[in-house]
Amino acid sequence: MTEAHVAVDPHASAVGMWRRYVFSTDHKMIGRQYMLLSLLMAVLGGATAYVMRWQLAWPQSSVPFTGWLPESLAYQGVIDPAFYNQLVTMHGTIMIFFVAMPMLLGGLGNCLVPLMIGAPDMAFPRLNMLSFWTFFAASMLLLSSFLVPAGAASAGWTMYAPLSARPIYTGVYWGINLWLIAVALEFVAFLLGGINLVVTTINLRASGLTFMRLPLMVWMELTSAVLFLLSVGPLIAGVLLLLLDRLAGTSFFVPNDGDPLLWQHLFWFFGHPEVYVLLLPGVGAVLEILPVFARKPVFGYRAIVWSTAATGVLSFMVWAHHMFISGIDPRLATPFSITTILISVPLAIVLFAMIATLWRGSIRFATPMLWALGFIATFLVGGLTGIFVGAAALDVYFHGTYFVVAHFHYALFPSVFFGGFAAIYFWYPKMFGRMLSERLGQLHFALTFVAFNAVFLPMFVLGLGGHMRRIYDPTVYEFLRPLMPLHVAATVATIVLLFSQLPFVINVIGSRRFGRPAGPNPWRAATLEWTTPSPPPHGNFASAPTVYRGPYEYSVPGAGEDVLPQNQPPRLRAATPSAV
Amino acid sequence: MNGLNAIAGETSGVPSGKLGIWWFLASETMTFGGLLGVFVLTRYAAGGWHDASEHLHVWMAACNTLILLTSSFTMARAHAAALRHERRATLHNLLATIGLGLLFLGIKALEYASELRAGFTPHSGPFWGFYYGLTGLHAAHVLGGLIALAVLAVATARGQSWDLVERRVESTGLYWHFVDVVWIFLFPLVYLS
Amino acid sequence: MRDWFPHNISAVGGAIDGLFGLIAAITLAWFVVTLGVLVWFMFRYRRRDTEAAQYVRGDTRAELAWLLLPAALVLALDVVIDTSSDGIWRRMKLEMPPADLQLAVTGKQFAWTISYPGTDGVLGTADDFSLDAELHVPAGRNVRVVLRSSDVLHSFFLPNARLKQDAVPGRAIDLWFNVTEPGRYDLACAELCGFGHTTMKGSLIVHTPDEFAAWMASHAGSAAAAAASQAAPPAKIG
Numbered sequence A: 001m002t003e004a005h006v007a008v009d010p011h012a013s014a015v016g017m018w019r020r021y022v023f024s025t026d027h028k029m030i031g032r033q034y035m036l037l038s039l040l041m042a043v044l045g046g047a048t049a050y051v052m053r054w055q056l057a058w059p060q061s062s063v064p065f066t067g068w069l070p071e072s073l074a075y076q077g078v079i080d081p082a083f084y085n086q087l088v089t090m091h092g093t094i095m096i097f098f099v100a101m102p103m104l105l106g107g108l109g110n111c112l113v114p115l116m117i118g119a120p121d122m123a124f125p126r127l128n129m130l131s132f133w134t135f136f137a138a139s140m141l142l143l144s145s146f147l148v149p150a151g152a153a154s155a156g157w158t159m160y161a162p163l164s165a166r167p168i169y170t171g172v173y174w175g176i177n178l179w180l181i182a183v184a185l186e187f188v189a190f191l192l193g194g195i196n197l198v199v200t201t202i203n204l205r206a207s208g209l210t211f212m213r214l215p216l217m218v219w220m221e222l223t224s225a226v227l228f229l230l231s232v233g234p235l236i237a238g239v240l241l242l243l244l245d246r247l248a249g250t251s252f253f254v255p256n257d258g259d260p261l262l263w264q265h266l267f268w269f270f271g272h273p274e275v276y277v278l279l280l281p282g283v284g285a286v287l288e289i290l291p292v293f294a295r296k297p298v299f300g301y302r303a304i305v306w307s308t309a310a311t312g313v314l315s316f317m318v319w320a321h322h323m324f325i326s327g328i329d330p331r332l333a334t335p336f337s338i339t340t341i342l343i344s345v346p347l348a349i350v351l352f353a354m355i356a357t358l359w360r361g362s363i364r365f366a367t368p369m370l371w372a373l374g375f376i377a378t379f380l381v382g383g384l385t386g387i388f389v390g391a392a393a394l395d396v397y398f399h400g401t402y403f404v405v406a407h408f409h410y411a412l413f414p415s416v417f418f419g420g421f422a423a424i425y426f427w428y429p430k431m432f433g434r435m436l437s438e439r440l441g442q443l444h445f446a447l448t449f450v451a452f453n454a455v456f457l458p459m460f461v462l463g464l465g466g467h468m469r470r471i472y473d474p475t476v477y478e479f480l481r482p483l484m485p486l487h488v489a490a491t492v493a494t495i496v497l498l499f500s501q502l503p504f505v506i507n508v509i510g511s512r513r514f515g516r517p518a519g520p521n522p523w524r525a526a527t528l529e530w531t532t533p534s535p536p537p538h539g540n541f542a543s544a545p546t547v548y549r550g551p552y553e554y555s556v557p558g559a560g561e562d563v564l565p566q567n568q569p570p571r572l573r574a575a576t577p578s579a580v
Numbered sequence B: 001m002n003g004l005n006a007i008a009g010e011t012s013g014v015p016s017g018k019l020g021i022w023w024f025l026a027s028e029t030m031t032f033g034g035l036l037g038v039f040v041l042t043r044y045a046a047g048g049w050h051d052a053s054e055h056l057h058v059w060m061a062a063c064n065t066l067i068l069l070t071s072s073f074t075m076a077r078a079h080a081a082a083l084r085h086e087r088r089a090t091l092h093n094l095l096a097t098i099g100l101g102l103l104f105l106g107i108k109a110l111e112y113a114s115e116l117r118a119g120f121t122p123h124s125g126p127f128w129g130f131y132y133g134l135t136g137l138h139a140a141h142v143l144g145g146l147i148a149l150a151v152l153a154v155a156t157a158r159g160q161s162w163d164l165v166e167r168r169v170e171s172t173g174l175y176w177h178f179v180d181v182v183w184i185f186l187f188p189l190v191y192l193s
Numbered sequence C: 001m002r003d004w005f006p007h008n009i010s011a012v013g014g015a016i017d018g019l020f021g022l023i024a025a026i027t028l029a030w031f032v033v034t035l036g037v038l039v040w041f042m043f044r045y046r047r048r049d050t051e052a053a054q055y056v057r058g059d060t061r062a063e064l065a066w067l068l069l070p071a072a073l074v075l076a077l078d079v080v081i082d083t084s085s086d087g088i089w090r091r092m093k094l095e096m097p098p099a100d101l102q103l104a105v106t107g108k109q110f111a112w113t114i115s116y117p118g119t120d121g122v123l124g125t126a127d128d129f130s131l132d133a134e135l136h137v138p139a140g141r142n143v144r145v146v147l148r149s150s151d152v153l154h155s156f157f158l159p160n161a162r163l164k165q166d167a168v169p170g171r172a173i174d175l176w177f178n179v180t181e182p183g184r185y186d187l188a189c190a191e192l193c194g195f196g197h198t199t200m201k202g203s204l205i206v207h208t209p210d211e212f213a214a215w216m217a218s219h220a221g222s223a224a225a226a227a228a229s230q231a232a233p234p235a236k237i238g
Helices: A017-022 A027-057 A081-117 A125-144 A174-203 A216-247 A260-294 A301-314 A330-358 A367-390 A392-398 A402-432 A438-464 A478-499 A502-514 B016-046 B058-083 B087-117 B126-157 B162-192 C011-044 C061-094 C209-219 C223-231
Strands: C101-108 C111-116 C129-132 C134-138 C143-149 C154-158 C163-167 C173-177 C183-189 C202-207
Touching (some): A027 A081, A216 A301, A216 B016, A216 B126, A260 A330, A260 A367, A301 C061, A330 A367, A367 C011, A402 A438, A438 A478, A438 A502, B016 B162, B087 B126, C101 C134, C143 C154, C163 C173
Parallel strands (some): C101 C143
Antiparallel strands (some): C101 C111, C154 C183
């Protein structure tokens, strides 16, 4: 095994501001760049949600703070229906492609994977920098689509054809073209980043760090990267074809030569694995946090690894459950229903393993642990409600209603935000050398937890009532009018949810100056990142670490301490249980 | 931060650059495979599009197939020369590959020009949409490969260390062979069916 | 929870509501048990100085059983759900009964156009007529619809019949329903189709069979009659 090249750069202090903060090739700086950009985009994603929700609760009223919008979008604050569709589209697009992906893969993946495997950096640092700036360019392109004539894309984040294939159907010309190019560029950025993650994990592991000793966060990032790499191809092809339909007059997705369903197949073949790409890093963060704050190993490490792999494989076989009533041959519902019920099993195993990790533990309720526990409780709802829409006959009723919206927000929000915040609160001390305020963290969690449920729980009821998605004024329909109080409740909760993020912002900014110095291992955790200074220097480790055991050796009998770090050599009279 | 272009580390036994290229090619396989698969399915559902495909210049494309195969051969020779640390031979074979690649693109451009003059644009029909899309995407990949080869040729000529040259020639060669393989599927499916 | 659904007027709709009930019972049970265990563990195993954490890896057979047996139960219950769903799906989509009434519905930006066969009961003849946004049917009869779109994707949604089917341009998709209670109900579009998506609403008007026959007769015939019927107020129920 080649010893990893340790590069503690003697010239680090002489590097200028541009090289250090902007065009850095250090994975930790790049990770922070992704993280910061994703959080800024999250503000925009939240803003789109605010406007939509206000319109839904009080249709045709003037939405506060929208006075600066041009009249074509919002005449005296009253949202135009076409603009509403743009908000719907951009909300989903921003949250999935420009918040979740950069936060979870670009941010957490970059910051953590090299540190957790004992490597000085990612395998391809310059490629890493290129990936971020490609992503940055994609983000700017997407944002610019708000400013072009006729505005941003408005056919939903799913961009179904033929609505998206001919400009005349939406009235949007440049907006959708820019959307397609921005998303394609984002795909390229994460393709390159994904290759970096995979090669780094395979090739740069420290001596003694076998695959079955990897922290589960690394397993999850690896699986996410692999899923993305293998699923994105067909949609890149689809984006190219859709661009040709829009710009070159072809008819890939428009009758009579083309088939609108073809777009859906290409989209969801990627789209379904993508939801697991978004889920797994959050799961990984939770699996890192639970053992630390319960002071015992993760329950069923191997079962979790195999379940994750099974989920990944199955995720390529379920895509048409998004298309049950799309016009596909009805006989296809049976095989896709079977694969869909199968995929619930490995995920259930992971969830059970999380809970079992708490059994006979000694639980400390620090802020990261609160988020991790909150994830389990809320993702449980997301997973269970998937069963309703996975049953084809019931999906006939629920497809295209708020039931689906509630289901996927209960799956995605826990993954991205509960998992993401868990990770941020857990690893912030490592990345910035300061502790975050526990009080503010608890407040942030409590407010977010309550507000999140208050926003999306009513939406299940809306779905039961048959409330269609992407409707800009429910009062047009008699049968929806009795449901309006639910909209009001969800909107009020949305505003609370948005304000609930303030403690987090204050915490992060304030702790940079006022936070207690963290030291290398404030949580007394076992994995390799906690053996370096906080923040780690360029090159991460003074000398390449050697790993002797698994990542969760807490409360090992006879060990003296309640944690055995991965790189601590075994005592000579080895009564300590060595790792797998 | 000072220009490390790759961190050394080979826990798997396979060099990182090679591993990276393989994963990249896996993703590219899904892209081209997806597009080709859609083309094949659509074509045969629609009855073959024989009328449209008769207007293609099969002989030009056949020449291009030979050109691309030869360029893979010169690429392999470049790799062999790099392993033998023969700088001249490596460089010449890289340049030959580039030349052949440029020839491929030139002939492709002539094909396009002829077809466009005859009035066959991407929206002339479903076959033409796929034709331009598939061959255009492939040509873009050829161009990308040529740029990578050019950068590599310059580095080789400038006396870069053999360690780096060997690995880069191998990785770029893998990519170039992939581009060739895609064409080997594309040619019969588009031109000969 | 059943009250939160729109009033069901279709036989198949009853089966769908039943399936909902089955899934709701199963998932609610899982939710209560799983959340209950989680909260219990949070309380029972909170840090106390009197009790240390136990080194449990969960890799022995006995320990793994705690994961695999519940997972097997998840699978078993999923199979039960799926089997029930499959049967209902077949009824809805695969085993279509012969039509007592054949209609054609076409979605467009932004209205539903329903074509009626007139008194001869056959579509495509001289006594056909079309109405926008009004779907008149007789109660207790098998109504078959051939669904089309003239521009983008739409989705034909009858909440009270628990019926939904995407309308795809370039395709003609068959569907059927049988609704049992006279009355006026909603027809909506459930697939984003542009800036007018919200306004693409209509009404399902269920007549008794006799009333329906009379209504059809009064609307069928020449183009003039068709134009007149489009200007006339909707038929009264009673």
